[in-house]
Amino acid sequence: MTAPDPAEYDLWIRRFHQAPDAPVRLLCLPHAGGSASFYFPVSAALSPGIEVLAVQYPGRQDRRSEPSIGTVAELADRIHRVVAPVEDDRPLALFGHSMGAVLGFELARRLEADGRAPAVLFASGRRGPATHRDERVHLRDDDGLVAELKALSGTNTALLGDEEILRMILPAIRNDYRAIETYRRPEGGPLSSPIVALIGDADPKSSVEEAKAWAEETTGDFRLKVFPGGHFYLAAHQREVLAEITDGLAAYTA
Structure with a gap:
């Protein structure tokens, strides 16, 4: 596979802290409407023992002028094209929240x-990913979309009150919701990679039973960790989430 242009790599992948001697990399994928900076605290906490990278999707922050990508499949293809030929010198783990x-x-x-x-x-x-709900948040008007964001408590409410900023971020958020709400798991067998599923016990986007369905997606080890809280449970349980990541990568960092 041809190596990507370094400028393209830097456009997609953010490295907040250098960790050249880390034995394993963790690539973090944001939620719908999210950005790479969401994972800055993860990078600060885990570096230099684990090198943390974060994906910056088009259509937000410094990539705001770029068109968003409309489907999960196309977004995965683009990230794969950038990552695959580069991050091959050390084991690579993946962490994704919600759409991520x-x-x-x-x-x-x-x-x-x-x-x-x-x-x-x-x-x-x-x-x-094989479970399905008939969700149509992306079809709501702007007020309906903002109401969804507030209900999930994933966005600063002061930011939501700024109409100018809202006009800038809502198109990317709507696009992400469209991508994830129209996603259907394609045909194909399970992964061989171990999967660790993490969920809040009051998450309106997934019940604990629905999170258990991740077990069907791997022939490797599976572990489910349930935390108190809603969709953004990890904000209140950062230390415990970091411990789960560290434990899951212990075989590579020992």
């Missing part, structure tokens, strides 16, 4: 097809 969990699953499928299964897939705040 499904995107991580799709990226893992592509990496396994290359013969390079991820070390672990951490799937946070999302039901198994």
